[in-house]
Amino acid sequence: MAKTKLEELSTNIYNFKNPDKYEYKMAKGLSRDIVEEISKKKNEPKWMLDIRLKALDEYEKLSLPTWGPDLSELNMDEISTYVRPKTDMKENWEDVPDEIKNTFEKLGIPQAERKYLAGVGAQYDSEVVYHSIKGELLKKGVIYTDFDSAVRDYPELVKEYFTKCVPLNEHKFIALHYAVWSGGSFVYIPKGVKLEMPLQSYFRLNSPESGQFEHTLIIVDEGASLHFIEGCSAPKYNKVNLHAGCVELFVKDNGYLRYSTIENWSKNMLNLNTKKAICEQGAQVDWVSGSFGSKISMLYPMSILKGDNSKTEYTGISFAGQGQNLDTGFKVVHVGKNTSSLVSSRSISKNGGVATYRSLVKILPSATNSKCSVNCDGLMLDSISKSDTLPVNDIQTDDVEFSHEAKVGKISEKAIFYLMSRGLSEDDAKAMIVRGFANPVSKELPLEYAVEMNRLINLELEGAIG
Amino acid sequence: MSNLLEIKNLYALAGEKEILKGLNLTIKKGETHVIMGPNGAGKSTLLNTILSNPSYTKTSGEVIFDGKNITNLKTDEIARQGIFMSFQSPEEIPGISVFNFIKTAKGKMQEDPVDYFEFKEEVAKNMAELNMPNEMQKRDLNVGFSGGEKKKNEILQMLELSPKLAMLDETDSGLDVDAIKTVSKGIDLYKNNENALLIITHSTKILEHLKVDYVHILIDGKIVYTGDGSLSTTIEKEGYAKFKEKQHG
Numbered sequence: 001m002a003k004t005k006l007e008e009l010s011t012n013i014y015n016f017k018n019p020d021k022y023e024y025k026m027a028k029g030l031s032r033d034i035v036e037e038i039s040k041k042k043n044e045p046k047w048m049l050d051i052r053l054k055a056l057d058e059y060e061k062l063s064l065p066t067w068g069p070d071l072s073e074l075n076m077d078e079i080s081t082y083v084r085p086k087t088d089m090k091e092n093w094e095d096v097p098d099e100i101k102n103t104f105e106k107l108g109i110p111q112a113e114r115k116y117l118a119g120v121g122a123q124y125d126s127e128v129v130y131h132s133i134k135g136e137l138l139k140k141g142v143i144y145t146d147f148d149s150a151v152r153d154y155p156e157l158v159k160e161y162f163t164k165c166v167p168l169n170e171h172k173f174i175a176l177h178y179a180v181w182s183g184g185s186f187v188y189i190p191k192g193v194k195l196e197m198p199l200q201s202y203f204r205l206n207s208p209e210s211g212q213f214e215h216t217l218i219i220v221d222e223g224a225s226l227h228f229i230e231g232c233s234a235p236k237y238n239k240v241n242l243h244a245g246c247v248e249l250f251v252k253d254n255g256y257l258r259y260s261t262i263e264n265w266s267k268n269m270l271n272l273n274t275k276k277a278i279c280e281q282g283a284q285v286d287w288v289s290g291s292f293g294s295k296i297s298m299l300y301p302m303s304i305l306k307g308d309n310s311k312t313e314y315t316g317i318s319f320a321g322q323g324q325n326l327d328t329g330f331k332v333v334h335v336g337k338n339t340s341s342l343v344s345s346r347s348i349s350k351n352g353g354v355a356t357y358r359s360l361v362k363i364l365p366s367a368t369n370s371k372c373s374v375n376c377d378g379l380m381l382d383s384i385s386k387s388d389t390l391p392v393n394d395i396q397t398d399d400v401e402f403s404h405e406a407k408v409g410k411i412s413e414k415a416i417f418y419l420m421s422r423g424l425s426e427d428d429a430k431a432m433i434v435r436g437f438a439n440p441v442s443k444e445l446p447l448e449y450a451v452e453m454n455r456l457i458n459l460e461l462e463g464a465i466g
Numbered sequence: 467m468s469n470l471l472e473i474k475n476l477y478a479l480a481g482e483k484e485i486l487k488g489l490n491l492t493i494k495k496g497e498t499h500v501i502m503g504p505n506g507a508g509k510s511t512l513l514n515t516i517l518s519n520p521s522y523t524k525t526s527g528e529v530i531f532d533g534k535n536i537t538n539l540k541t542d543e544i545a546r547q548g549i550f551m552s553f554q555s556p557e558e559i560p561g562i563s564v565f566n567f568i569k570t571a572k573g574k575m576q577e578d579p580v581d582y583f584e585f586k587e588e589v590a591k592n593m594a595e596l597n598m599p600n601e602m603q604k605r606d607l608n609v610g611f612s613g614g615e616k617k618k619n620e621i622l623q624m625l626e627l628s629p630k631l632a633m634l635d636e637t638d639s640g641l642d643v644d645a646i647k648t649v650s651k652g653i654d655l656y657k658n659n660e661n662a663l664l665i666i667t668h669s670t671k672i673l674e675h676l677k678v679d680y681v682h683i684l685i686d687g688k689i690v691y692t693g694d695g696s697l698s699t700t701i702e703k704e705g706y707a708k709f710k711e712k713q714h715g
Contacts, residue, residue: 436561
């Protein structure tokens, strides 16, 4: 039944706008005053403010990347870095103000929680407005809370891990992130605890000319396991919005983490997000990533296979339509012995969209007897669109099995004819080919999300073909 | 008996090259027609042109099907009128299962929604008839199928979609003896007095179990000779030389 319900949702569910009401909206731009103001509004301890100010220094020193999509339209003087919604965080869904509640109702969040999630977080603009977790998990010592609360309630844990996976000077936008971060989720799964149902955080940016800078930090302790789902969307405005979030994942010995993202930012969004995982001995992190929205995305999740016998898999799809430049991919560094990585990427472009797969595979001399297999496929739906693959492979030992396969091609006219000869219209035929192409990703998702992804594909294809 | 398919003076290009040069053909309900001819004569072009394959262009002439002029219809519209083609080399479609594909196609052919359980049972039954392992319906459409598996899968689709006219483009080529038997059995299951077959083949093996009404010889874009079922055996022995001479003489 859930399936039917999702399919019946209106095609514009992501694009509804609420009036730009807020309790507080920071003046546009970025300065020491603004950073101090954010910290003050949050009542933060000094150590956090110090990190913010250090990051601001780094931001000013670092320059824009010289590769990848053109970011010249981003003007930080036009972006408000902090927008506090008119509510504090609630633990009861009923207490969330109607307008915000309706937003998440339309996006299907509380329904999903009731049906198949172990916990939910919902962020609206800069702050998390709702967080909940099933009681039995609390008893087992699971922590799932918004990041601001974690700073207050678990300062030692936060201090131990914050910035330790993604350092604050790694690139310009991560420095920006650390200077103005707000919201996000903090998760700790104790030793040996295996969550059967996923946790999900949903990020909604409603306010125009603003940025979202949530920080997600997950620690999966020894032998524990978790599936974490992240969703993001925003209504479309004429001016640029910015998303520069950060995800830091720590998977301890023999732990398992699956991190799934379905991103459908509006097409005025610059999505410059940073995600990284460190895998200890025998640990595994699997990434599942669907990128549909944004005007420009630069998104390259990364796994560091630090411990021996650690593993990672990346399954990603991006769909670039008119006016979109999606530069996505995966990075992996093999450090430990007997480590393995498996990468499968699909990119689709149509109506002049640009989809680029950019990757890094680095296998250090210490990573003997390791395996890495990369497979990326690009599908162009017309001759004005672009798909490209730009892999960098740096293999520093001979004792590895490495394979790399890349294919880029136009949608096959013969295949379209074949399907049409069975009664499918041209649009149906193309949609079926694209859905099939995306299947390696959709089959990695829980059913409800796979349905959602197929619906997004159909939305992207609608009216664009013919 | 009324004409099911009527092709009148059809001219067509494959790309820029004229391949069909004034072809005429009439098929009635219940009939089985075979087209034979040397390589490059235009046999596959004919089937693709009937189905409005966009790689081919009709320059003049008409195609009438079941009383309706389908000359300018699109491929899917023609398919929904009830014309099916078994492809010589069917396309591989990754990520779409045989089962879901045929179910989708069947849904396009009828007004009522496909009854899932009925359909599932029917597919299982037909797959058994065609010696196809049942788990094949879960595999991606034609992906990694052997030549024989692809052809059987085409016949399975024919049985499921039950078109008024089935056109088989060298469905027997490259098959071993057992596979040819299986395919023949499938054709036999399909055929009745209400539908028709148009078969392109180079060999007579697939025709052994069929009652063939007409054999047409297609040379240089035209049907140059039409005989009864026995003509195929003659061709297999003697080739097309005498028909070519006739045309040039």
